[in-house]
Structure formats: C-alpha cells, structure tokens
Amino acid sequence: MKSFKYTINGNVYKVVINTIEDTIADVEVNGTPYKVEMNKPTKKQVVTVKRPVQASVPVVSRPQITAAAGALRSPLPGIILEVVVKQGDIVKKGQKLLVLEAMKMENVINAERDGVVKELKVNKGDSVLEGAELAIIE
Numbered sequence: 176m177k178s179f180k181y182t183i184n185g186n187v188y189k190v191v192i193n194t195i196e197d198t199i200a201d202v203e204v205n206g207t208p209y210k211v212e213m214n215k216p217t218k219k220q221v222v223t224v225k226r227p228v229q230a231s232v233p234v235v236s237r238p239q240i241t242a243a244a245g246a247l248r249s250p251l252p253g254i255i256l257e258v259v260v261k262q263g264d265i266v267k268k269g270q271k272l273l274v275l276e277a278m279k280m281e282n283v284i285n286a287e288r289d290g291v292v293k294e295l296k297v298n299k300g301d302s303v304l305e306g307a308e309l310a311i312i313e
Contacts, residue, residue, distance in 0.1 A: 184254055186302045204304060247287065247310045249303045253277030258299050264292045266312065273297070273309055286312060 179190045194201040200211040257274040260266060266286040273284040290312040297309050 183252060184302060188304075209306070245290065245293065245311050245313045246308045247272070247284065247312060249275060249305055249307045249309055250282065250284075251275070251277035252304045253282070253302070255297045255299055255301045255303065255309075256281060258295065258297065260292050260295070260310075262292055262295055266290060266292060275303070284309060288312065 177192045179192075181188045181190060189203075189205055191203040192200060193203065198213045198215065200213060202209050202211055253275045254277075255273060256276050258272075259274075260270075260272050266272065266289065268286055268288050270286045271283050272286055272292075275282045275284055292310055293313045294311040295309075296307075296311070297303060303309065
C-alpha cells in the first residue's frame with residue numbers, strides 16, 4: 176500500500192493505492208474508494224495487505240448520465256466556475272448546465288438528455304474530483 180498527498184488548486188487530496196492488478200488499480204481518495212483503469216499494465220506490482228471487499232466506484236472518462244440515477248458526472252477534477260441552471264429547471268439535450276475549470280481550461284458541461292434538474296450537487300467555487308456527481312436530471 177502506497178500513500179500520496181496531492182494539492183490541486185489549493186485542495187489537499189490523500190491518495191492511497193491499495194492494489195494494482197494488470198490495468199486496474201484499487202485506490203482511495205480522501206477515504207472514498209475508486210477503481211481506476213490504466214492504459215497499460217504496470218511493470219512493478221505494489222505489495223498490498225488484504226482488506227475486506229469494499230464497494231467500488233465506476234471509472235468515468237467523460238460526462239455522462241447514468242440511466243438509473245440520472246447523474247451527470249464530472250469528466251475531470253477541477254473547480255466549478257459557473258452554475259447556469261437551478262433545481263427545477265427544464266433542460267434540453269445539449270443545453271449548457273455548468274462550466275468546469277480543469278487544467279487551466281474552461282469546460283462547458285452540457286445536458287446529455289432532455290429532463291428536469293432534480294438536484295444540483297455543486298455550487299460555484301466547489302472543487303470536484305473526476306466522476307463526482309454534478310447534478311441529477313430526470
């Protein structure tokens with residue numbers, strides 16, 4: 176098990192790598208477990224201590240709405256610069272919902288489908304990790 180401390184945009188993240196098998200790494204970021212898919216297997220395996228099985232969070236590579244929950248997820252870690260909609264708003268597919276600053280670039284997050292904003296999970300100025308829920312659209 177390896178532990179790292181990263182500071183991104185002034186926010187501190189404690190990252191613990193529990194296991195790495197082929198191209199899948201089992202990690203924890205600030206205590207939240209994630210399964211991370213890597214492009215190619217690592218050359219050196221990390222020695223790990225066996226732990227009880229924990230629920231995993233799916234790897235998200237782009238904003239998406241999961242069919243069951245209607246969750247719009249962050250494509251990258253960053254900071255919310257602008258929230259264009261509010262709870263209860265009716266939105267159309269492709270409509271601008273949020274602006275996320277990631278790697279010094281502004282990324283417009285659009286609605287992936289028509290629906291109603293059931294819940295906003297972020298506010299202007301919030302820091303988010305990749306895969307974090309931004310809004311629920313039903």
